[in-house]
Amino acid sequence: MKDFAELYAALDRTTRTNDKVATLIRYLKAAPPEDAAWAVHFLIGRRPKRLLPSRRLAEWAVEEAGIPDWLFGECYQAVGDFAETMALLQAPAATSSDRPLRYWVEDRLLPLRDVDDQTRRARVVSAWREMDEGQRFAWNKLITGEFRVGVSQRLVFRAVAEVAGTTPEAVAHRLMGEWQPTAEFWRQLLAEDAPNADLSRPYPFCLAYPLEGSVEALGDLGAWQVEWKYDGIRAQLIRRQWQTFIWSRGEELVTGRFPELQALGALLPEGTVIDGEILPWKQGEPLPFGQMQRRIGRKVLGPKILAEVPVVLVGFDLLEFQGEDVRSRPLAWRRAELEKLAPPASALVLSPVVEATSWEELARLRQHARARKVEGFMLKRLESVYRVGRRRGDWWKWKIEPYSVDAVLIYAQPGTGRRAGLFTDYTFGIWDNGKLVPFAKAYSGLDDEEIRQVDAFVRRNTIEKFGPVHAVKPELVFELAFEGIQASPRHHSGIAVRFPRMARWRHDKKPEDADTIDTIRALLW
Amino acid sequence: MANNRGVPLLELDPNGLYCAAGDFYIDPWGSVGRAVVTHAHSDHATPGSQAYLTARDGEAVLRARVGPEVPIQATAYGEELTMGGVRISLHPAGHVLGSAQVRIERGGEVWVVSGDYKLASDPTCAPFEPLRCHVFVTESTFGLPIFRWPDASQVISAIHAWWRANQQLRRASVLFAHPLGKAQRLLACVDPSVGPIYTHGAVERMNHLYREQGIVLAPTTHAAAGSRWDGALIVAPPSCHGTAWERRFGEFSTAFASGWMRIRGTRRRRSLDRGFVISDHADWPGLLRAVEETRADCVWVTHGYRAPLVRWLAEHGQKALAVEAHFEGERDEPVEEAGE
Structure with missing residues (x-):
């Protein structure tokens, strides 16, 4: 735990990418294989299944620190990180632990799941007493599963690749899918990749950047494949050895939630992996994404919901064909093979290729994208290979302009992480019969200086507090941008929007100039 | 009463x-x-x-x-x-x-x-x-x-360790501290044998006033008079972070000496490498x-x-x-x- 806590601290205390990678490499080379496996497991964002409710953990921390609950709340508001708050409140450390990470995870952490609360409490508290402050913090992070340390997955892949003597892309692939953090796994990871190491293993997703600059700069339209950009769940459908697996981009195995796609898998030839977007779909077009959320929320999928919200896979790429990794073939080839193997009238919908003769024609089509229930275009170079991660150059998303409305800041609350103690989480209101009703929450879009100014405004203009939430004098107007909009009985305003963010601070507008509920209702489709 | x-x-x-x-x-x-x-x-x-x-x-x-x-x-x-x-x-x-x-x-x-x-x-x-x-x-x-402060002597040792590690990497160590009080407290505690110490003008002005009253501080040089920075410690007001003034030091690591550094988030949002928890409150x-x-x-x-x-x-x-x-x-x- 000593080395691991020091790794955490060292990664946290530099802002230089190369220093971070060097630190990771040093740790991975020196660590016992099982510790290295666990460290990578946590660093790429995997977490043990929920071990115990955070609420319990807070109760024990509060009791140990000898402070009342309300004061823990105040401290959390200042720190903005649950695990850190608990570590800061413990009595000064008397000792530190030399035991390896494997011991702390396998012998101390994971067994917490299977015991009663009283035993858990005793074990957690005794763990705290065996550790120094840095170790407590890392351990709390492991328990709460909020293990983020300022290294991206890509940096971890780079470091592992360096240790294994291979490429980050190969490491990214080997770390997909299901694996157990063991010494054996670590050795395999460093060795040549064994075939079929994991039957369900997906490929790292290729992601697109938003188009920068003008579309004409992409050159000859003939070199590009243009598709509609659908708003669904990005997923890979894998068919291997008579089994079907569906992985979401969040690296979650979601096979059980989509019986339609399991059935589709059975129609596919052996050794096939298709990349696409899962969408609720009826009569040849997508249903609003909110319908999908209705379905995702359910544990049991009854015949009613399956009939109301059927899904399809809008397939746009072929990554594995006849058991072979075909990612390095050109897109045109992959697309042609995908078309050939698509079973007719199935839950596989081939992502339509948009035909146009010029960029101007596409730009005109883009104006009508909303009517087609898509978010714009995907532009992919016909010659492109399927790359790992988010890259510039071959794939671009050319989205439609977002919706925008002017709304008034009405509530603010402190942020978390690096925004701890600053008012950065805002609720905006719009006018409804002379009253401001909450309309959307937004956290992003302001620069540091603007955040500082809004923070100072909130402190001077708080009219009421509800716990951490401050109601402020309705004075500041912001232009909010968002992607989708739909009616929602669960929201005050009767409207829910997707991905709201602050596009601009409208210093030129007064609160009475903000939009009304009627203008916004007019945007509903 | x-x-x-x-x-x-x-x-x-x-x-x-x-x-x-x-x-x-x-x-x-x-x-x-x-x-x-x-x-x-x-x-x-x-x-x-x-x-x-x-x-x-x-x-x-x-x-x-x-x-x-x-x-x-x-x-x-x-x-x-x-x-x-x-x-x-x-x-x-x-x-x-x-x-x-x-x-x-x-x-x-x-x-x-x-x-x-x-x-x-x-x-x-x-x-x-x-x-x-x-x-x-x-x-x-x-x-x-x-907010519970560690012993100041431990913090000073940590500053020395950071300064020396930066020297190994041929980097300057830029330490941000309030120019009145905190900077002088640090300068009275750090070991000048580790390397040369430079200061921002605002710090140096206060150093002068302190020294006039007989407070012993490590020897310092106004940064305007310096030219080689690798291995040096530079003490400056926090407002210099991220400004053109800072860029003259080439390769450097940044740290802030403040009670607020007890919280990770306040350090991270300033993109500082290190935070040293030492407060005058x-x-x-x-x-x-x-x-x-x-x-x-x-x-x-x-x-x-x-x-x-x-x-x-x-x-x-x-x-x-x-x-x-x-x-x-x-x-x-x-x-x-x-x-x-």
């Missing part, structure tokens, strides 16, 4: 904490007649008043803030003056050179205004003196139990101890985490109330320059 003549000794008016019986303000934020100043940080010492009273050790630094013309009366710690109907004396607060608590007495009733203070030792200023009083006006910049245990040692009937809590400290004291049988003093920027917000 706090109120034996019906009028409290201090009251809050639009210019600050006012003592009507003695006709003076303590750390006023407006322009007033007579200002008693606890210390020369900008949120406590505002230029524009007609006359100032301060502790003798703090005269030079206050002069630097309020200008060359204004009359400043300087008094030794513990020396009693009579102003109108009250007796007033200044006592060490341990915050920075010349920082004082203000003790006011009228007919056996004693009020003490702490200004900013710390209980930990500091080679650059006189140690905090606990005073008995009826009403204690305390700061609360770090009034939450998450009392931490949570320090605040509670200071309050207890006054045996005050009532505690007024100004700036910082007022509400939590007041509630904690009230729950522990100590009469306390929050006072909305104007110490701008120190309210609830961890703005690093504010309290430090």
Whole structure:
């Protein structure tokens, strides 16, 4: 735990990418294989299944620190990180632990799941007493599963690749899918990749950047494949050895939630992996994404919901064909093979290729994208290979302009992480019969200086507090941008929007100039 | 009793904490007649008043803030003056050179205004003196139990280790610290044999005032006179972070010495490599101890985490109330320059 806590601290205390990678490499080379496996497991964002409710953990921390609950709340508001708050409140450390990470995870952490609360409490508290402050913090992070340390997955892949003597892309692939953090796994990871190491293993997703600059700069339209950009769940459908697996981009195995796609898998030839977007779909077009959320929320999928919200896979790429990794073939080839193997009238919908003769024609089509229930275009170079991660150059998303409305800041609350103690989480209101009703929450879009100014405004203009939430004098107007909009009985305003963010601070507008509920209702489709 | 003549000794008016019986303000934020100043940080010492009273050790630094013309009366710690109907004396607060608590007495009733203070030792200023009083006006910049300072000697060792590690990598070490107080405290503690030490002009000006009063600091050179930075320690105000001034140092690592560095988020959002937890304010245990040692009937809590400290004291049988003093920027917000 000593080395691991020091790794955490060292990664946290530099802002230089190369220093971070060097630190990771040093740790991975020196660590016992099982510790290295666990460290990578946590660093790429995997977490043990929920071990115990955070609420319990807070109760024990509060009791140990000898402070009342309300004061823990105040401290959390200042720190903005649950695990850190608990570590800061413990009595000064008397000792530190030399035991390896494997011991702390396998012998101390994971067994917490299977015991009663009283035993858990005793074990957690005794763990705290065996550790120094840095170790407590890392351990709390492991328990709460909020293990983020300022290294991206890509940096971890780079470091592992360096240790294994291979490429980050190969490491990214080997770390997909299901694996157990063991010494054996670590050795395999460093060795040549064994075939079929994991039957369900997906490929790292290729992601697109938003188009920068003008579309004409992409050159000859003939070199590009243009598709509609659908708003669904990005997923890979894998068919291997008579089994079907569906992985979401969040690296979650979601096979059980989509019986339609399991059935589709059975129609596919052996050794096939298709990349696409899962969408609720009826009569040849997508249903609003909110319908999908209705379905995702359910544990049991009854015949009613399956009939109301059927899904399809809008397939746009072929990554594995006849058991072979075909990612390095050109897109045109992959697309042609995908078309050939698509079973007719199935839950596989081939992502339509948009035909146009010029960029101007596409730009005109883009104006009508909303009517087609898509978010714009995907532009992919016909010659492109399927790359790992988010890259510039071959794939671009050319989205439609977002919706925008002017709304008034009405509530603010402190942020978390690096925004701890600053008012950065805002609720905006719009006018409804002379009253401001909450309309959307937004956290992003302001620069540091603007955040500082809004923070100072909130402190001077708080009219009421509800716990951490401050109601402020309705004075500041912001232009909010968002992607989708739909009616929602669960929201005050009767409207829910997707991905709201602050596009601009409208210093030129007064609160009475903000939009009304009627203008916004007019945007509903 | 706090109120034996019906009028409290201090009251809050639009210019600050006012003592009507003695006709003076303590750390006023407006322009007033007579200002008693606890210390020369900008949120406590505002230029524009007609006359100032301060502790003798703090005269030079206050002069630097309020200008060359204004009359400043300087008094030794513990020396009693009579102003109108009250007796007033200044006592060490341990915050920075010349920082004082203000003790006011009228007919056996004693009020003490702490200004900013710390209980930990500091080679650059006189140690905090606990005073008995009826009403204690305390700061609360770090009034939450998450704020507990490590031993300063450990922090200095960590600074040395960071400085040496940077030397190995041929990097400069840029250490941000409040130019009045914190910078000098660090310079009095660091080991100059590790490498050359450079300073920003704002720090160097204060160094000069400190040295004139016999405070021993590590030898420093104004950064304007330097040319080789790898291996050097550079002490600068936090406002230099991310500016053109900083870029001259080529390859460098950044650190901030402040109590706020106890919280990871405040360090990370400034993109600092390191945070060294060292403060010139009392931490949570320090605040509670200071309050207890006054045996005050009532505690007024100004700036910082007022509400939590007041509630904690009230729950522990100590009469306390929050006072909305104007110490701008120190309210609830961890703005690093504010309290430090």
